[in-house]
Amino acid sequence: MEHTNTHSAPVATLIENARVYADTNRFEEAILIVGDTIRAVGPAEALRRAAPEGTRTIDARGRLVIPGFNDSHCHLMSAGRTLDEIDLQRVRSLEEMLETIRAYIEAHPAAPGTVLHGRGWNHDFFTDVARMPLASDLDAVAPDVGLVLERTCGHVAVANTVAMRAAGITRDTVPNAGGDIGHDEAGEPNGIFAENALAQIYAAIPPVDRAARRRHLRAALRHAAASGVTSVHTMDVQGDNWRATLEDYDTVLSELPTLRVNHQMCFMTPELLENFLVSGLRTGDAAGATGNRMNRVGPLKLFVDGSLGARTALLRAPYRDDPTTSGIATLTPAELSALVDRAVAAGLQTTIHAIGDGAIERVIDAYEAHTTENAGAGSNPARLGIVHVQITDRALLERMARRSILAHVQPIFLQYDTTIVEDRVGPELAATSYAFRTMNEIGIPVSYGTDSPVEDLNPWQNLASAVTRTRFEGNAAPWHPEECVTVADAIDAYTTGSAFASFEEQTKGRLLPGYLADLVVCDTDLFALPAGELADRIAGTRAVLTMTGGRIVWNTEGEADVNFD
Secondary structure (H helix, E strand, O other): OOEOOOOOOOOEEEEEOOEEEEEOOEEEOEEEEEOOEEEEEEOHHHHHHHOOOOOEEEEOOOOEEEEOEEEEEEOHHHHHHOOOOEEOOOOOOHHHHHHHHHHHHHHOOOOOOOEEEEEEEOHHHOOOOOOOOOHHHHHHHOOOOEEEEEEOOOOEEEEOHHHHHHHOOOOOOOOOOOEEEEEOOOOOEEEEEEEOOHHHHHOOOOOOOHHHHHHHHHHHHHHHHHHOEEEEEEOOOEOOOHHHHHHHHHHHHHHOOOOEEEEEEEOOOHHHHHHHHOOOOOOOOEOOOOOOOOEEEEEEEEEOOOOOOOOOOOOOOOEOOEOOOOOOOOOOHHHHHHHHHHHHHHOOOEEEEEOOHHHHHHHHHHHHHHOOOOOHHHHOOOOOEEEEOOOOOHHHHHHHHHOOOEEEEOHHHHHHHOOOHHHHHOHHHHHOOOOHHHHHHHOOOEEEOOOOOOOOOOOHHHHHHHHHOOOOOOOOOOOOHHHOOOHHHHHHHHHHHHHHHOOOOOOOOOOOOOOEOOEEEEOOOHHHOOHHHHHHHHHOOOEEEEEEOOEEEEEOOOOOOOOOO
16 A cells, blocks of 8 residues: 655654544544544545645555454464474374474474474364374474474473473373373373473473564564554563563564553462562553553463363363363462452452353452442453453353453354364353353453464454354354354454453544554455355455554555564
């Protein structure tokens, strides 16, 4: 998309000949941006008269302009890291997985004993075996090099013998509380690590140096810009490395001011939490030494359970397809409440990973001391939230609604989860799960994200999943279509909903005067699609131009104001 009067820090920009989504059922012809803020929206002629001298003009060619996407839960640095490592997201058999590993090792020779990392496999997609990969499988292709390979969910990993030896794992190793180490019939570790035991095998992976971390982050920023994502809530800060991670973000965002970052910070013990709190940083503060407001402290992030695919999500009843387990609780109720109480008292928002109905119930219980019922927005002044909120019944959702507990959901998960959820929890509970429309109707504050790199940070398939609830493979009928949402509701959840989650709804998420100039020019008018074309057309949409704070950070048809190279 061509524009005139190009310079790296434009005083003002006028986007005209556009269909600007300003608010629900309100579209405008043009948008005037001065500095990093929207000055006006309305008729192009009026905005031309109001434009300062030197304003550059962009012809949108009749295209839809929407607010920049704001991913309410992802792992941005990990998403960038996957570009450097063994990528198993597309493998559809154990044989293909092993061949992918073999090819990677041949292309990236490593000294014997080196431990390599990768992620993305999903045994539920395997067409040749109906089980997880094991150490014995990996040993066949990597007898001398260590492998630690995360399942797509990030809650289970498989390691080979070299990696387990490097981590000191033996048949006598006791898994961390809230974790599990698999064993074979002879009692030897079989390479499967789940939940809190992951830390024990991750010890074998060499630490990523600072230069590599910043390289990964730059790659992720480029992908975000290309995808129309202008803000993220990311969980990369965890444990005792939090200072270094925030410094990495501060450095890279100062060089490439293309994305607004809200950090979800994982401290799973009182000691780790206190180590952070003594810094004096609290939710909403600039996270780095430069004071860059594109790098902000967000909530404390905790985990209460695992994933549905790995059967580690905590259910209130045993799994329908494995009655020997009801999942894994990574924190006891007492531990959870203690961490939430300390964080809220210190002025730190919290958001908690909970997928199973048992886990969601525990989080609501922990939040009761800090919320009230039926007081509208005042029910939850700290804006405490739950990430995922997958397996629910109506009663759980109504408890969340009465206390205005935030739901940070990932509609894209329907692409996989609809193939397993009825087997895992039964059709009755499945029918009240992933209830996105119900959440809207009963008043739960909802935001959308991708959990990237669990799923791609690109938002378009996520939107299509929310609007149509159809799978993109197999031509299946919509799954519980009564829970489909409108295009407007989906965009709003991805923009204003995510802004609300970080107390920024007055400055982000709308294309209105006074709001930050974060926007996307789309190659498809999402509001004008025939019903029968929604799934494919929404999923196939692309960002023609992405703008963050008045800067063009991605432009497929002309120049941009930043250079990622």
